[in-house]
Amino acid sequence: MATPKFPHVTPSFHAVLKQRVNKYFEEQKKSTTGGWRILSKGMILVAALTTTYIVLMLVQMPVWVALSLSGLMGLLIATIGFNIMHDGGHGSFSKYAFVNKLAALTLNILGGSAFMWNQKHNVIHHAYTNVHDVDDDLDAGIFLRLSKHQPKLGIHKVQHFYFWFLYCLLYLFWIFYSDFGKYFSRQIGSLPLKKMSLKDHLSFWIGKLLFAAVFMIIPIYVHGFLSWMIGFLVMTMLSGFVLSIVFQLAHTVQDTAFPLANEVTGKMDDEWAVHQLKTTANFATRSRVISWLVGGLNFQVEHHLFPRISHIHYPAINKIVKEACAEFNVTYIEYRTLGKAVASHVGYLRSLGQMV
Template sequence: MLTPKFAHVKQSFHVELKKRINEYFTTTGKSTTGGIRLFSKALFLILAITYTYIQLVFFTPGVLASVGLCILMGLLVASIGFNVMHDGGHGSFSRSTAVNKVAAVTAEILGASHFMWNMKHNVIHHAFTNIDGIDDDIDAKPFLRMTSTQKYYKMHRFQHVYFIVLYAIFHLYWVLFSDYKKYFSGKIGEMPIKKMKPVDHLTFWGFKLVHYALFFVIPIVVLGFSTWIIGFSIVSLITGFTLSIVFQLAHTVEHTEFPMPDEGGRLQDEWAVHQLKTTANFATRSKLVSWYVGGLNFQVEHHLFPKISHIHYPAINKIVKQACAEYNVVYVEYPRMSSAVISHVNFLRQMGKA
């Protein structure tokens, strides 16, 4: 597939939207980065997962307490990904490039290559959201059919049921297989990754070793294999399902679109309108959901302004909605997380029909 080209329009909605958002930050005098609120959240999450890890590995409480701590650790791994790694990877955690890099590297310690994530997420997904054949986030072939342009198999009739299992093993697949597939093939889907520098290779393999030492070798030596495999499985399944469902609710629901370029590689809309048609918000009034998922329930605002920290999404949400209303641009939002989950299941059911 040719690299798609977005439409160019005389009265750009994107230009007007950026103007209004810039005016907001100029008027309020606020920085676009996370500030003390994000630093304190990151510190809390890192201390929480460190405490949980030490308790599980070196003190090992009773069975029920250990299961509870494993579930908590899985939720913490996902939340650090949402809040710390994600903002750091987008350069919105801090004004300091070095601090952003440190925040992004938390992904490496927890098992995922930041280099590969940056290519997959920042370079491909954010540019070409929901475009089949390019956006790797909607490529779960042959197990899931995420758009009508993908090949249909009879097993897809039940994908709205078995997706739970696939989402749960996502973290394990990512840690043990996906990164290596990208590394050795030099591609994400059909898109080539940029050439890795020596430091990128060292970082990739060095942090893989750190991750395996922390989450495989040390626990097995201290606890024994059987205890470790049970605990690790719980952590990984919780992490995988949580990461998967949050990201899927943002793009694969009933009201989002999956535009395809014409034969010349041209798309119908300008980039910002494309993002609004392919992205959905959910539970934006829930402070608990917003805190836990790092503002990724404000996915529309994130896709339009990925360099702005999620701390500011509730404020700029009002500006984006107003602009959409004035320009008659679609804005997809589900009032509750439960309604977004139902819509995602309904979407999978629809895609499971021949």
């Protein structure tokens, strides 16, 4: 299918934003990448995950301690995804391309595919956020209705009750089904997948085999199948829920829009940057703890406008974006707390389950 086009307008909100943000970095004499701050964070998180894994493999402990450490591993996997893989995939982790590549490839070690993520997230989701039948993030099959443009089934009337469990399954679905579905169908949703090179194929399969060896075969050999299965489910389900809820709070809430392209022209109503403001929301931006853990993805507006800028700079450019929005009369969507954002997401799912 043909992808939608965004109009070029004058004066351009996006051009003004870029000019002001570029000026900020020039005046502050700062790099747009993460520098030592994100590198040190990455080292802490990788060391924490590695240590937790080794302790689980080598130390005899009570069941409740083992399950707690399995849950901690799940949280660390999600946090590494937010802080290392995500910035690396966008080229904002480091000024060195090979370091960004290594950061992005942490996803392969953790069971995913950096190639598939780049196509699905960077290329499609960031360009066509919340656009029905294009943004694959809105496709949860028959299980969830995430857009008013999707058909409503009877089960959706109670989706605001059962979505919690489905989110816990995201990680398992991702590494064991979704990646393979894209790989063999050569499609992401309705769009064709970029042709994979030999290196891309090898990276895909080596990553899957490495994950199976580290997180499945070795633990089964050490602890037995049943113990591994329980710990593995705790790890993956907690990681899946955290990954899901953070990304859902950014786009599927009561105040975000789900615009469609004009059926005749194939164009969207708004220029790209305004579209991003209408389809994206921030949450809990005053919480340094949440910002640190989720890799600045609570500043989702700034991330979507400037994906190649590291998340450590989002609090600073947040002020610039808000000022420009006020000047251009563009709505800036933000929930002051995590609780309010979750409540809005639940309310959104509930309303979609009721409306036709």
